[in-house]
Amino acid sequence: MMCFGIQLRKLGYCLWALSIVGPAVSEFSTLQAQVLGPAYDVEIKRPFLMPDFVVMDLGPDRIGMTQLFASELQRAGFKVTSAAQAQKLMVPLSQSSNQAAIALELYQMLDNIRNVDSGALPMKVRQMRKIARKSGIGKGYRFRVTAGMEEAVRQGVLIMLPGNRIAIAPDSAPPLVTEEAEAWVPPTAYKFSFNYVYRYSLTCGETCSEVYASLNDFRTGEVLASLRFDQPRIASACKNEIVHKLIEDLTRRGTVRVTAQVEANARPIQTVAVIDEGGEDCHRKSSQAWADEIATALLGQYAVVDRSNVDALLKEQRTSLEVTFDASEFVEAGRLVGAEGLVFVKAGCTSGRDEIDVKMTDTTLGTVCWSMHGENADATILVQRLEEAREAR
DSSP: OHHHHHHHHHHHHHHHHHHHHHHHHHHHHHHHHHHHSOEEEEEESSOBOOOSEEEEOOOOOTTSHHHHHHHHHHHTTOOEEEHHHHHHHTSOOOGGGSHHHHHHHHHHHHHHHHHHOTTSOSEEHHHHHHHHHHTTGGGGOHHHHHHHHHHHHHTTSEEEETTTEEEEOTTOOOOOOOSSOOOOOOOOEEEEEEEEEEEEETTTEEEEEEEEEEEEETTTOOEEEEEEEEOOTTOOOOHHHHHHHHHHHHHHHHBOEEEEEEOTTOOOOOEEEEEEOSOBOTTOOBHHHHHHHHHHHGGGTSEEEOHHHHHHHHHHHSSSOOSSOOHHHHHHHHHHTTOSEEEEEEEEEETTEEEEEEEEEETTTOOEEEEEEEESOOHHHHHHHHHHHHHHO
């Protein structure tokens, strides 16, 4: 019996020891998996709009990472170009070689070809570009010939046909060339650069143990985002997977998206009040702070009533401001303080992206005049897109 009791005590000790060691082993295994697994880190310094193009050094490298990054950026919606081409794109077109003038040169070139050989048109776009560049149109630059072609198509002078062919539109006149050139606006351009440490993997051949990359403003050099990857020798993430994950995170977390919708039958509004609907973004910035910034940005388009006037009126109507948001009360209060429109601002956070919803309600009719949705956008960008949408209406 004594021996049996000793065995029981030993068993009890073992069970107690396992109950203590078990969770510790589990936590160690989780920590070990985190340490031994690949680590991706994308830090967004400043959210950014999709650029006109991204500049890369497109020369070859040891394991083909340049081609992988360029292809993945293009799949994500970026237009990738070389540094040499970017320098040309950053120089304004002269008055004699603007898009409309190039469109006219292309039209005349194709018209001459048609007069010599009526069966030459339609022709492949690639062939047309080659002839135009050899003729010195657009100073021989492919991108300028393409811009002139697009302008001619926009004016309805040239038409695109199936099979990537181009022809002169029936009964068309030469393209119009305006005498006054529009003010040149430099394109938005970023530079993507990277370096890496490569190694051999039994799983996927040549891969990377470390990758360091950055996205910078091409003109100012400002860092927009930094990307980092590393993995221990025991891990085996392949280079395609590494590049895809880094660019996917960069695009998802860093790009700015804004949509604006203006109602066609909305009456003109001169005076507005801006109200927050509560909530905060991923950086814990409140809707009230957003509302203040939106109000400042709207000053170029509207006269903005002080929010405190609306609050004061509501306090007169109620014993205290309740926490719950009642849009109808604010609309009525806005009307009484002289605001023809009431702008509601709501902030939120979804999948690590700041989301802002803004809409304006007519305080007299109770109808929505316009609405906006922004992701990773600041107040200035939101209002700029609104202005563009209103002008395009």
